[in-house]
Amino acid sequence: MQQTSHWHRLETADQVASAACQHILKAAGQAIAEHGKFKLVLAGGSTPEKVYGLLAQADADWANWVIYYGDERCLPADDADRNSMIACRTLLDKVAIPANQIFTIAAELGNEQAATAYRPIVASALPFDMVMLGVGEDGHTASLFPGHVHNEDELVHAVYDSPKAPPMRVSISAKALSDTRGLMFLITGSNKREIVKAWHAGQALPVTTITPEHPVDIYIDSAAEA
Ligand code: 6PG
Numbered sequence: 001m002q003q004t005s006h007w008h009r010l011e012t013a014d015q016v017a018s019a020a021c022q023h024i025l026k027a028a029g030q031a032i033a034e035h036g037k038f039k040l041v042l043a044g045g046s047t048p049e050k051v052y053g054l055l056a057q058a059d060a061d062w063a064n065w066v067i068y069y070g071d072e073r074c075l076p077a078d079d080a081d082r083n084s085m086i087a088c089r090t091l092l093d094k095v096a097i098p099a100n101q102i103f104t105i106a107a108e109l110g111n112e113q114a115a116t117a118y119r120p121i122v123a124s125a126l127p128f129d130m131v132m133l134g135v136g137e138d139g140h141t142a143s144l145f146p147g148h149v150h151n152e153d154e155l156v157h158a159v160y161d162s163p164k165a166p167p168m169r170v171s172i173s174a175k176a177l178s179d180t181r182g183l184m185f186l187i188t189g190s191n192k193r194e195i196v197k198a199w200h201a202g203q204a205l206p207v208t209t210i211t212p213e214h215p216v217d218i219y220i221d222s223a224a225e226a
Pocket of ligand 1: 044045046047048071083134136140142143
């Protein structure tokens with residue numbers, strides 16, 4: 001399926017975060033009204049931290065939010081560089097989402113064991129309501145990296161030799177990430193400018209393998225826009 005996209009061009013990273021936060025809160029209200037829950041996949045890395053901080057200040061129906069992670073780094077569970085630790089520090093420790101509705105990837109067990117354990121969780125979740133994703137300078141997203149070959153039918157991959165530390169990771173697959181009602185990419189900073197140019201030029205990248213039925217929303221600041 002071809003990726004279609006809506007580009008939301010904003011001046012600053014703060015404006016990107018604010019717009020993305022409002023988009024997520026609106027999607028949450030719609031999902032909860034329609035089926036009682038808001039199934040949200042969190043992005044890793046640093047870009048979403050501003051969004052998480054704004055969400056933490058929002059008034060939302062947290063009791064009906066369900067949290068998943070797009071990927072996780074194989075580090076100890078309490079390592080500050082874990083995507084789960086970043087999400088807890090900036091959002092999850094500050095809002096009343098029931099603990100049994102937060103599905104952490106047990107990446108401390110190793111990539112294969114953690115991926116195996118997360119597959120039924122993802123299978124039960126699909127379709128997601130909103131997926132948040134970042135974009136790496138090489139066009140990776142979640143822990144789907146250029147040149148890496150995966151079984152495309154898998155819902156969750158064990159990742160080896162990641163070019164972005166740590167080398168071992170767990171990632172929800174392109175297939176599963178694409179099975180969602182809404183999806184947004186968050187892109188800020190001049191270091192993403194080159195990969196955005198390649199994206200606009202139609203280069204095949206991991207980010208372009210994410211192809212939900214509905215257009216993806218790309219929130220980007222002026223520093224990153226080609
Ligand atoms: C990770 C993320 C990764 C991230 C991009 C962008 O575990 O690192 O899942 O896919 O989203 O590398 O990272 P920044 O937002 O820090 O630029």
